[in-house]
Amino acid sequence: MGEKKLGFLVLTALTAILTFAVVACGGGEKKTSVETPSAGGAAPPEQQVLVAQSAEPEFFDPHRSNFEQDIAVERALFRGLYQLELDSNDNVVAMPAMAAGEPQVSGNVYTIKLKDGLTWSDGKPLTAGDFEYSLKRECSPDVAGPYQYVLGAGMLDLAGCDAYFNGEGTADDVGVKAIDDTTLEMTLKAPKPTFTTIMSLWATFPVRQDIVEKFGDKWTDPANIVVNGPYTLTEFVAKDHVTLAPNPNWALEPKPLIQKLTVKFIDDQEVAFRAFQTGELDMTNIPATEIPTIQNDPNLKSQYLQIGSLRIWSIEMQLNNEVLKNEKVRLALSRAIDRESLVKVVYNDAYLPATYWLVKGIPGFQGNGPFENIIGFDEAAAKQALADAGYPNGQGFPKLTITVTDNPVRKAEGEFLQQAWKQILNIDTEIQAVDAKTRSSTFNSREFELFPGGWQNDYPDPENSLIGLFDTGGGNNKYDCSDADIDAKLSAAGAETDNTKRIQDLKDAETLIVTRLCGAAPIWQGAFLYLVDPKVGGVRANGAIDASMPGNWCPECWFIKAQ
Amino acid sequence: MTSYIIRRILQLIPVLWAVATITFILMHMVPGGPFTQDKALPANIVAALNRRYNLDEPLWKQYLLYLWNLLHGDLGLSFRGDRDVSQLIRDGFFVTAQLGVLAFIVAAVVGLGLGIFSALNQNGVLDYVGVFFATVGAALPNFVMASFLIIIFAVKLGWFQVLGWGGPIQFSQALDPSAWEWKKMVLPVIAVSTLPAAYIARVTRASMLEVLNQDYMRTARAKGLANLTVIGRHGLKNALIPVLTVMGPIAAVLVTGSFIIETVFAIPGVGRAFVDAVARRDYAMIMGSTLFYAVIVAVANLVVDVLYAAVDPRIRYGR
């Protein structure tokens, strides 16, 4: 519950295979829902959908959003120049949305033409000027957008954006200009192959300047908001739900069929599950603990959807700790964990046991093959490693602390680990179960010892899984991994322009990180678990691009089937 | 009496100030802040956010600023969407109060009824039956009972619904008939009212028994008055004193919301909002909710004390 709400950055909004981008100009399939509403038959069903998501959005302002639950709703309200879709072969591609086609690239300058005749939900024309204003707004220090860094150094690297944000420049210095009403010119610091992917992100969604200036922070109220996406916001009841209705001026296809889309905020996934069973919800995510209930009920089983996510979970170890700095100790700890058993007992086999860090679904995925025999489960090897480290049979080993969030599932995982290490290595550990913020704070201050935690990709590229996490001094390197070989590989990858070589560098880095257990011992890769009522059609769930709800990348594809 | 009430209301001010100060201090002492997360935000973004919300000012300054705004009736903005805290509390309270009032009525009626009924039949079969019902109904923690109720009556039997509150969520909906769905109200009200009902029943019974054996009751009976008159005119008022003591805090608790029931039924109430705010370190919301709660509790206690005096003429507050 805790990490999901607080730490969930959207992985779904970014491209899957962009480096091999199936550039869609001309060759791409039109994005259609594979299912279409069947014509004829009985009276047309009421086109209403009730979906649950496990947290309340903070903002509907895309430039200020930090969490998945916000972004999930915003993708129905706004669209950027490009959008991520599934083509007919289920590959993730970035397709032009508000843009007319691919950008024209000349050096560092990207020129994008907008489609003709685009309008906002209130009928006023959607122009390049709107995009200029919006991108500058995302870089504004007054807005303090948590995802500003997406337009900054290391990612899109829009000229002048970081300078403006850090107070060293003005809005006029930001490298985006509307040449005319339908032409936008953007100047980056270097050419970026992932341009169209990043321009699909919520951080680049357009907003209306006059509305924002007139209403200030209230501009996203249902009475004031103006959008360019398939849906508009008609009702928001704090802590309860938000209601969306079709935007009559939605420019693209398909046109939304659902007339009333209600998103309910339900913190407790058990509650959502029960509500689904009573018929009060049409789609929801569910906790792994309920899988046995679902498997035993043929009706629920047919409505169950399990799709892999881009999340990797591991035991993170603070390398400055007196015993954890010894690689043999870390090896012993890792080899004493029966990952298959853990996933089965604690998560009902919903997740994938993992000894790898680069997740399945992104390029560079190596799987368990290279790592299973080195850091994977092996009782004898674990005992041997601990003895080699100088603690035969656990003698003299200090009591380490496992820091977990205080909810039943994470505690069960902690207890599993505690018993595994006790039975196999004969070492004692203490479980510290705290609330989510305290746990995050413990992590960020580096005051942890053993910390079950992980990483969720912002976008499906291996650089996002490694850079910043395992390089010395990296912003997310809270376990103090500092290894010259790893640093070398990561900086080589950062500078590499040849894509194949870049991926190889990252794979090599992963190999070093995993085999040396430099900060983290992977244990499982996660999944999304959903229940979808069969009356809802047009839902194409994909773990790489969904946010909070199945098939959320295309809410305009949803419809209620004729019974 | 009026001067007493006024004095009590004035005494609210130091109480609120104390609560505000303690909360402010504790709030800033606990680990983690509103922007703490596993995937750490870059330092310059955290700095920008702190600047936006005045969190980069020294603590004493933030404290004084908060008190200053409070005196003007401004409870500040929640970090969640920059929404007005007083608006959030008002909306949440509207829902919680509905649940609380309904549960209070049910608890009071059932509790008083059972208690009086048991006392009148002391040590008889009916007494034990009444006591048994009262205690068994409250023998489970309310979220366990709620879960079993949900699974049996909503999921398996389909009689009731579980998601959200069955009444209007915003004041504007109060007159809209479609906003009232009694099916959603039943289970939460039952879950919330059973424990208070049991407690009220027991205290009522205990207190009634004491009163029934008082000599003035015997005198009244000796005078030849019918049992019921005796009880009604002489017994009830005196029996109610300890009952009132407990009903005060019970009312306060009910009305400020049970976080657990609100979570289990996904009811957008103020109890859940408060606990959520603590979990997210949403400072303005924490302060606002705590102060709100303090006011409600103080008012409830005041009402109870006034009722004491009304019920027992021997109690004087003018000492």
Place this chain on the structure above:
Amino acid sequence: MQELELGAEIVEEAGWDLPTRERGLWSDAFRALRRNRLALAALVILLVLAALAISTDFTHLISRYSPYDQVYAHVQEGPSWAHFFGTDNLGRDNWARVLTGIEISLQIGIGTQIIVLFLGLLVGVTAALGGRTSDNILMRITDITYAFPDLLFIILLRSVLYGRDWPVLGEPRLQVMLAIAMVNWVTIARLVRGQMLSLAERDYVMAARTLGASNWRIATQHMLPNTLGPVIVAFAFGIPVAIFAEAALGFLGLGLPPPTASLGRLVSDGYVYIQVNPWIVAFPAGAIALLMLSFTFLGDGLRDALDPRQR
């Protein structure tokens, strides 16, 4: 001497409700309690449960398994001969867990109520007798305590005290007891104050004052015994309430650290498995219910026995 004894007999015979000397009160109470079969049964049940629970500290004869051993081959099983109460999500024996849970819950429940009683009596009596100003101050303190942000306090307490092996305060059970007591003492304080305020105007109190008895004597000899009735009910009832409160804390994520499990913890952790394996919650909840019924009937018995007017 003879006149005094005679006087006492006459008083008793006439049924006047002058409270007798303290020693008489308690021994009479014990006799009355023995006559109340329900209360006695409750007491017996409690003693048996306590004995069973404590036995798990010394031997596995009754619990049969350790409550901490996880056996993954036998996860989420229902009741059987091998496992009386079934197993939980990590394959631990539920019967053993419930027994240990009873022990821990009793510790927490009784411990909390002792703190509550102490604070409540102290504040309530002082408030009622201390004159208007001290009454006001103490009542405002109770207002503040009611509104006290105990959640924040608990989070803070946990984060400050965690991992520092402080002798007394480091004990998580004590932290939980303090946390719950911090809020619950107020009810008893107000109850006592309310009772004493109304008793203060009673005739026999006025009589005693006329005879020159000091405030302290009036309070302890005459008024306090008469407030004991509802207070004892509140104490007995408060024990399961404390157990519930601990369960609620567990639900919020602020309970005892794993793997120690009180009944409240078993229930709040098992709640997520309620549809998968309802036994995991049913048995601990049943144990809580049994404890609660027992304490309630015992409390009732005590109240009846101690009531001077019922003898």
